[in-house]
Amino acid sequence: MNKILVNDDNEIAYTIEGQGIPVILIHALDGNMAAFCNLKNELKHNYKVITYDVVGHGYSSKPTTFTLDDHIEDLKILMERLNLFDAHVIGHDMGAIIAKGFADRYQNCVRTLTLISFDYTNGIHGLNKLMFEHEEEIIGFDKEEALIILFPYMYTARESAKKWVQKQRIYARQKPECSATATRAMMTFPTLDNEEIMGETTVPTLIINGKNDPLINHDYTENFTSNNLNITVKLFAESGHAPHIEEPLHFLTAFNLFVESVKV
Secondary structure (H helix, E strand, O other): OOOEEOOOEEEEEEEEOOOOOEEEEEEOOOOOOOHHHHHHHHHHHOOOOEEEOOOOOOOOOOOOOHHHHHHHHHHHHHHOOOOOOEEEEEEHHHHHHHHHHHHOOOHHHEEEEEOOOOOOOOHHHHHHHHHHHHHHHHHHHHHHHHHHHHHHOOOHHHHHHHHHHHHHHHOOOOOOOHHHHHHHHHHOOOOOHHHHHOOOOOOOOEEEEEEEOOOOOOHHHHHHHHHOOOOOEEEEEEOOOHHHHOHHHHHHHHHHHHHHHHHO
């Protein structure tokens, strides 16, 4: 693990492995770079793979406030410090929103965009909705305990998902106060109409969602992608909120075929 100073106050922890065209992996809310350990190990045979802890997570700095704009600019500075002109960018959950925002602002820096468990209309509200639906089960528990109770509702391949969560906690356990700060920041992310947002997309984009993901508003997907030839959507039938973990071979195949299809 290395660290880079992205401004006067904040450092970003990152890893870089492999050779070739860069692939940047951006993790979910309350996650860290260990979330992409398995995918990194697969991709590094053909790509230069960069994983990093988003500010407020893992071993990166923990400022008391930050915004989506901060995350976007952190990624731009990280690429500049690593002398990366452009890259394939993959984001999961919160990471997908950061990736989309980055691609909108710096489209020349993004070869392809892969968005996992992506829903611009919901943001953090998908999780809030799930908690409300099961409030009798989680009443009296803190957020971390509530997520354990809600785990069976969020994932289909539960053993794989459990190992994935444990791997992240072994690497760096998110403190409650850091989780609260990151959650507050995500609540300020735009929750705009997906059709409006995705209609502007010019970067080749692959969206991979789990069919059983309760945090995603699936009703929007077909509507906002049908008229945009730059967007490919895959719905993984045996997945919940982490299709790249629950169906890893399916994900890797879909990503590789997508990248091949957009090569010039």
